[in-house]
Amino acid sequence: MARTAKPGLKDVAAHAGVSIATVSRVINAGPYVTDAVRTKVTASMQALGYEPHALARSLRTGQTHTIGYVIGDISSPLFATIARGIDDTLQSAGFTLFLGNSCGNTQHELHVIKQLLRRRVDGLILALADETDPALRRALADVQTPLVLLDRDVAGLKCDRVLIDHAQGINAAVAHLHALGHTRIALITVAPNIRPGRAISTAFSAALQRHRLPATPGLIAALAPHSPQPTANLAALVQRPDRPTALIAGGATITPAVLRAVHELGVRIPQDLALIAYDDTDVTALHSPPLTVVARDVYAIGAQAARLLLDRLGANAGTGRKTITIPTTLIVRGSTVRKLEEVG
């Protein structure tokens, strides 16, 4: 009984005693099909366990109903939530998600993107590892497939984007720390070759200025992802004669690294150092003390990106790039304010 090859349209047609065109019409809910024929064909499909061949269909129609999502660092705490946002939105539109991990390597990233394009994904959602890479920028410029960038800014590339309003959260963070009396505030954030690194640094400097706080040189550090440096960085910061009394860990991947450094060096939070981290995750929420964080609706990042793509693929395509901005907010917790029992 075991059929070796999966049944095709032809087999169903033969079984039902109709032409393959008719079967195709039934499958695609096409017009001009008698109810009698429809039920007969449906029965045959069931009987044979027919499953449509998506590849053949795509070859014919030019649409794959797939979206590629490429991220530099799949172990980022944000990744899963963004992916869920994308996936949920896509599923409801009948699209399937294709995942690509570039391991932070731009060359590899380029390879993955190329692979996805060969599979003719209908769209691409990208969180590039390095938006400044010339080869990557050249390659992206040629891409005809709709693109959505996640908090990235590729010079000269016209495409939809979902951006994070880092300034909002960083402003609130600096204001909060200033209000608590901190004047020497340090920042450790990601490298400036992706937008978050630049946006956060810029926003931080601007905020200091606005609060008339000194922008002490050396109090801003930019890190490569998964850098082992936080310990060294933090050690250097803590040993300065004008040691900062507060630190902002600017980036979801930066946060665990900084926390490890904090533990290794025995720095007490918030007594020795007030700490504001990025993103409301298990790591920040379950920390002792719970961390004050700059938070954002991570799920929405994915959902909005998917929506942008679906919009562009739809009939209401529209022209011109669209940009969606996700706000950030400050959630105050114990890492910046001592608990009552500790104060008393």
Add this chain to the structure above:
Amino acid sequence: MARTAKPGLKDVAAHAGVSIATVSRVINAGPYVTDAVRTKVTASMQALGYEPHALARSLRTGQTHTIGYVIGDISSPLFATIARGIDDTLQSAGFTLFLGNSCGNTQHELHVIKQLLRRRVDGLILALADETDPALRRALADVQTPLVLLDRDVAGLKCDRVLIDHAQGINAAVAHLHALGHTRIALITVAPNIRPGRAISTAFSAALQRHRLPATPGLIAALAPHSPQPTANLAALVQRPDRPTALIAGGATITPAVLRAVHELGVRIPQDLALIAYDDTDVTALHSPPLTVVARDVYAIGAQAARLLLDRLGANAGTGRKTITIPTTLIVRGSTVRKLEEVG
């Protein structure tokens, strides 16, 4: 200059002044091609920016060089690491990963699996949300595509598997606690409708017996993923007259939930309760105190699963199901043993 449609074999052939068959041979490094022709064709491909159409190729060859990875809970801390293990292994073999998230819903899971099969993935790696579901089991039985199960046990399904040796870690955990003088040990783990839930419960009971410890009823609780119950469960445990002095949180998704409950209830670790959690993640390592954990090589789970699949797809296919077992080890940290300064 902007070509609307991507160039195909035909265009390259015309540009190079050869037949499409020759171009195809060049692309596939086929035999019987003059160097002169090869360079000429290669030049044409470059000039036109030719990219092979993976779908058309797959339709012809019957191979997609894609693997589907379906997981019940994409926000599990294990997911990313497993995916990296799979991806790294696949990449080197020229395969691309297709991601499917079922959100813990079996019906949705079935849909996702069907989608992937329609896209003709060459293999499927599954971490099912509920291995006991009859509809799912029936569907899987019909699948001709190679399958690899991740720590799941579907009755009657013959396929390769990567299993976790939970007994090893749980034994070590119970032995460790017993050695510290604990006699009333509780377990909170995942539901028994997936293998980890059953394996962990069974191993736990067996370990208690081996250590001649009482298997007090009510000290074992099984939870649905993302259940809000841990607080209630833990509260109930802590209020018992014979309250346990130690708790094992059996499952990577269980751990954060239990920690939240611990914090909410103000239970002190390890003074009020010794705690052993699952998996060496940021959450467990950065906790205060750092958690004693049952750990496993999570990356290897993915890597081995991918390897099983590649082996089965290769010429050396072999027959009979293969099972790879990943060991678990106990990493002792502060959540079961007080730090010196706290003791002194």
Add this chain to the structure above:
DNA sequence: TTGTAAGCGTTATCAA
């Protein structure tokens, strides 16, 4: 309302 047949971009078989 249904059937016939062309073609989507490849690979692979056969001749030349």
Add this chain to the structure above:
DNA sequence: TTGATAACGCTTACAA
């Protein structure tokens, strides 16, 4: 060593 040509499984004019 190369070229014509038939599939792969499907959708879609166009014919009937």
